[in-house]
Amino acid sequence: MKLYEKLADDIEALVTQGVYRPGEKIPSVRRTSQHHRLSITTVLRAYALLESRGVIESRPQSGYIVRPHGPIVAAGLAPSKPLAISASVDVSRLVLSTLRSIRSDEAVPLGSPYPDPSAFPYQRINQYANAIARRPGLWHGSEELPPGARPLIGQIAKRYLENGLSIDPNEIVITVGATEAINLCLQAVAKPGDVIAVESPTFYAMLHAIERMGMRAIEVATHPREGIDLGALADILKTQRIGACMVMPNFQNPLGFQMPDDKKRELVELLARYDVPAIENDVYHELYYGGSHPTALKSYDEKGLVLHCASFSKSLSAMYRIGWAITGRYREQVEKLKFLNTLTTPSIPQLAIAEYLKNDSYDHHLRKLRKAYAQQASLMKAMVKRFFPEGTKMSEPVGGYVLWVEMPAEVDSMRLYQLALENGITVGPGYMFSTTPSYRNFIRLNYSYPWNERIEQAVITLGKLVASCMRSAA
Amino acid sequence: MKLYEKLADDIEALVTQGVYRPGEKIPSVRRTSQHHRLSITTVLRAYALLESRGVIESRPQSGYIVRPHGPIVAAGLAPSKPLAISASVDVSRLVLSTLRSIRSDEAVPLGSPYPDPSAFPYQRINQYANAIARRPGLWHGSEELPPGARPLIGQIAKRYLENGLSIDPNEIVITVGATEAINLCLQAVAKPGDVIAVESPTFYAMLHAIERMGMRAIEVATHPREGIDLGALADILKTQRIGACMVMPNFQNPLGFQMPDDKKRELVELLARYDVPAIENDVYHELYYGGSHPTALKSYDEKGLVLHCASFSKSLSAMYRIGWAITGRYREQVEKLKFLNTLTTPSIPQLAIAEYLKNDSYDHHLRKLRKAYAQQASLMKAMVKRFFPEGTKMSEPVGGYVLWVEMPAEVDSMRLYQLALENGITVGPGYMFSTTPSYRNFIRLNYSYPWNERIEQAVITLGKLVASCMRSAA
Secondary structure, eight states: OOHHHHHHHHHHHHHHTTSSOTTOBOOOHHHHHHHHTOOHHHHHHHHHHHHHTTSEEEETTTEEEEOOSSSOOOOBOOOOOOOSOOEEOOOHHHHHHHHHHHTOSSSBOTTOOSOOGGGSOHHHHHHHHHHHHTSOOOSOOSOOOTTOOHHHHHHHHHHHHHTTOOOOGGGEEEEEHHHHHHHHHHHHHOOTTOEEEEESSOOHHHHHHHHHTTOEEEEEOEETTTEEOHHHHHHHHHHSOOSEEEEOOBSOTTTOOBOOHHHHHHHHHHHHHTTOOEEEEOTTTTOBOSSSOOOOGGGGOSSSOEEEEEESTTTTOGGGOEEEEEOGGGHHHHHHHHHHHHSOOOHHHHHHHHHHHHHSOHHHHHHHHHHHHHHHHHHHHHHHHHHSOTTOEEOOOSBSSEEEEEOOTTOOHHHHHHHHHHTTBOOEEGGGGOSSGGGTTEEEEEOOSOOOHHHHHHHHHHHHHHHHHHHHHO | OOHHHHHHHHHHHHHHTTSSOTTOBOOOHHHHHHHHTOOHHHHHHHHHHHHHTTSEEEETTTEEEEOOSSSOOOOBOOOOOOOSOOEEOOOHHHHHHHHHHHTOSSSBOTTOOSOOGGGSOHHHHHHHHHHHHTSOOOSOOSOOOTTOOHHHHHHHHHHHHHTTOOOOGGGEEEEEHHHHHHHHHHHHHOOTTOEEEEESSOOHHHHHHHHHTTOEEEEEOEETTTEEOHHHHHHHHHHSOOSEEEEOOBSOTTTOOBOOHHHHHHHHHHHHHTTOOEEEEOTTTTOBOSSSOOOOGGGGOSSSOEEEEEESTTTTOGGGOEEEEEOGGGHHHHHHHHHHHHSOOOHHHHHHHHHHHHHSOHHHHHHHHHHHHHHHHHHHHHHHHHHSOTTOEEOOOSBSSEEEEEOOTTOOHHHHHHHHHHTTBOOEEGGGGOSSGGGTTEEEEEOOSOOOHHHHHHHHHHHHHHHHHHHHHO
16 A cells, blocks of 8 residues: 555544544645655645545635535636637647647647556457457458447447446447547538537537538537536527537536536427537546446437437547447438548457457446546646646546646736646647637646656646746736 | 469460461360360460460450450440539438448459458558557557658658659648548538539549538549540530549549550649649559559649549558548648548557558569459459350459449349349449449449359359340340
């Protein structure tokens, strides 16, 4: 057992025994560090672990307290309030150039959108791939026409069923990652010039899909822990024709929220009243920190108006880029567009993943991943709280692996991005998540990588760079 | 040595020794069969082999003659003469449903567009893929942003250079097969509603790209051995705005021709005069039967107006679907569209193929493939000549692995397709290759599979089915 785990266990035992009571302050990081002769980092890790276990929580100005029973305190981020005006989209150039510099293997990848590749069971999947490639020759074998490889479609439907969602396998179309799924679904339901409603901030993949088709985006007010504002959306639906609504109800990138179930149902019903299709990006659905799998918008869909997109890229195998769409009433259109767009998805990876799902312990793999991400979330939050300037606010992700950080208003995230790069650190500037500069002073931080000294030092350096941006702006 | 090879060698020796002279008839199949106590099939194979060697050729009504010096005789197919009227495109539904039934592993796949998968060195490529997946962990490793993996781009540029075409590696963008390359190139240069000039018949992938973007196709008269008619194209360019011209100058699917070099140059110059981009689909470029690699339109491109698309799917590894575009002056647009369309192409297959190209004998593999396809072409032609009804005409493919067969006018290829399916045989109906029913009585036959009794019997059965279609139409 590591030092910080031991410390966390000791403190948890005191809480369990009632020595520290709900709402009561526990000793500060500094005092505990002195007291136990442990480094600040070790104590922060222990407190982060306790936070991830729900034992304590940090309160502004008052340090850490034993968590009271009842609702979680607000995370500090205010709901967004974008103007209800649609805009053409041209964000991809910025995103591409940013992601490019983020890919340097020398820099600490806090700006990366990707999960840690070492977390995936590639050896097992490759073993299956090899066995499949060696199967005695049939006439074909190298291609799978849309909708995709039957065994994989079956395994995906089975997985949804186990997660409480009954899916018609005939609605599933396999794609090149969720990116293609989102593109095809949007193209199936709307046409160039149409106005598409999105969250604010929104994941740039959604904006890319809109840009690709020459559509327009309208950003909708979004609550940092509950998702898209249904009142604001209803107002928009009353006044203009909306071609589709694209949302990420579970562990939204960048906010990390999970929409409450009743809000998901209301959203589906609201859109159905206006006959507006919903495109649901659910790529993080397996990466929840709570006790149970989140529901999908799709599970409240009675009219076939929800097009659900997901992939294995965040949970099992980024390198094969196998995604899918569950197409509702648009099955035929999506399938045809898939055929037109990339003809087929390579079959060997599809069959190899199907074998993995059938024979290996995907659940065991996911439990490890969820536990690691939950702990790393707490560590990242604790480090940002400790080392970023006063006035910094952040999201409360309950799944996935990104943190959304609001810095003081005078900090420009592009300036910070440049300074960070010069210091061998990358961040995701807020400009990528909107058609407007509304998130000028926000950054997205990735915490999928196993925690280490380099990451720790990078967060400390970032905090200093933020402070220097504030000074130079003053 | 096999019996038919022995027979072919014996006859070739007689020709070399001047026993049979140019233009002279050699004994008929039936007589040779009786004479040598060999089966009809064996003799046909021997004659096909001699034909592929250029020693003899078959003449209507007069059997086989020793090939005279001078130009090859016409193959019998007349140049196409489509109406110069643009049409909206909606061919993908037919193609998808046809390809689906063609994929049955029970049926003899004469209708398949795919090469024989057993011809590809998957074992070697998979070995490289495994080694790459095991490389010690970097931060990233699972994704390659556009333009794609540098080592592969370098190998592709090197290969072009060896084939006599000097390419700027900065123009190369890696894609999911040539399908995506064609789509992105077309989207980069033209917009919905634009009129796109294509060959007639044209490969349906070109029609799909036009359909995907809601553009219109105009089919241009095409010569069965020389390609698109430059006079007809010039007339069209004079009278209407053309958004792009999409052609397949080498081993066109379905006609199998190779455009002469001077015609390629003239085509590039003609289009450049009107500032019309050319999209060149060159997926079969490595599969030539003649002595040398064909030139590409791209090699005559001085203005950056030729967008060249190709892939490894026909020559090395269909199952990984790695293609590329050489983008001319449209590099930035194509790269951005790639990013929007599928984000990234999986990196492991890219790196594995790069390793294969670097370390293994791609040329040796290709020599075997070319030799096999050339022989199978001769066999397929000989069998169709022998067993299809009088009035049948066919293409003279000089590369690739498909034969285009014109049946008597009363035969409907969809009817034949249905009958063939019932007999466990697939064919590619002519309707797939045009926006009009101009190729109602044409079929495409695949000869990529190693010749065997089942294929032979299938061609014999097809011949009977064609005859029965003629009778029922009469």
